[in-house]
Amino acid sequence: MFMDISSEMIHSLPPVFLVGTLGASVALVGLIEGVAEATASITKLFSGWISDRLGKRKLLAVLGYGLGALSKPVFPLAVTPFEVLGARFADRIGKGTRGAPRDALVADITEPGARRAAFGLRQALDTVGAFLGPMVAMGLMLVFGGTSAGCSPGPSSLR
Secondary structure, X not given: OHHHHHHHHXXXXXXXXXXXXXXXXXXXXXXXXXXXXXXXHHHHHHHHHHHHHHOOHHHHHHHXXXXXXXXXXXXXXXXXXXXXXXXXXXXXXXXXXXHHHHHHHHHHHOOHHHHHHHHHHHHHHHHHHHHHHHHXXXXXXXXXXXXXXXXXXXXXXXX
């Protein structure tokens, strides 16, 4: 849940940050997002297989979550669109790496009769994080006058 909150806090802001602050084109924003999502999808293909081959589900899940967490501070510190691309790339490798091993780990440690409840709880926490992330981001932008870490112009500059 907390990883989803942090991811959604960050991922709701890059288009505005890239175009409004860094001067990126809309096409570049699309390219960055396309590369990021393709990276996650391709990484997912291999992470489950690697998890099964190595039997190191927890290690891969922790590495995936760690890579995602380490990429988050790069976003507000970025001064070029390519730094944002690098951070999105790293974050999505983390997402692709952690998913299948995490789900396999949940299945491994849960009694067969409780698996639906375990996966339901995991998905519910994911959904709560996806909902709360943008809310927290908007709250922080309100507190900091719409300039949370320089991500977007303040409300007064929109007049």
